[in-house]
Amino acid sequence: MADNNSFPGENNTGHVWDDNLRELTNPPPRWWMLAFWASVIWWVVYGVLYPMWPVGHESNKGLIGWTQMDEYIKGVDEVEAIRAEFETQIKGMSAAEILVAPGLSQYAVASAKVLYGDNCAPCHGGGGQGGPGYPVLADDDWLYGGTIENIQQTITMGRKGIMTAHGKILSDTEIDSLSKAIEAGDPMSDPNFTQKGCIACHGMDGKGMAVLGSANLTDGIYRFAPAEGESLLDSIKHTIKYGVNDATEPKSREAVMPKFGERLSADDIKKLAVYVHKFGGGQ
Known part of the structure; x- marks a missing residue:
């Protein structure tokens, strides 16, 4: 060519x-x-x-002796130096005091974001929206109270509510009647509510007691959402019949929050309490 x-x-x-x-x-x-x-x-x-x-x-080590680990340690030291002032203040303050201190409150929220993501988000969602079988943290419905002190105690000590499996003391007809009254937001309208002892935990008005962690049965907010293919009424019946954390009933609901006081420092828990409170549902 x-x-x-x-x-x-x-x-x-x-x-x-x-x-x-x-x-x-x-x-x-x-x-x-x-x-x-x-x-x-x-x-x-x-x-x-x-x-x-x-x-x-x-x-080879290189003439200047640079390593990625040295660079990382230097960066961590710089961050810790900036955080030191805030962390020192937090040690001597309560969560309630941190909450109302503008600059410190903002620092606590920024610092607790990772703590929340690592320890809380898997169950309660990234924005506190809750998940299947786990409470919402962004509303004003709190089983054990939503004050900053309540939240701090809950994170530290964990929670394990107990409700007896009432299928042992109520007939299916009584459970059906009581469930319908609860679904309507008026549990007091069913005689079983008072006669079968429900008032002992949920109160005479059915609005629950924070000291016991018992649910408000009048607000339409439910700790356990219906499973796929299950109606709300069926879900209420299940809870009444099999209870919550009842060791004698295999079908009992499970609702246990671990004690984060065993894995997180007191200062980290303060910051987490402020972070959760600022979701908007804290009281």
């Missing part, structure tokens, strides 16, 4: 397609070559200054 080069004297390989499309052999532009050799020099210098060349099972 080179013998039939129709562009003699031109720097091409002699390969021509479609009459005039050919492959040239011109050298690269000077700026490109300068950049290429500069990158080669930079690579060699970098390899001398920083760990790069293989030496046995590791790399």
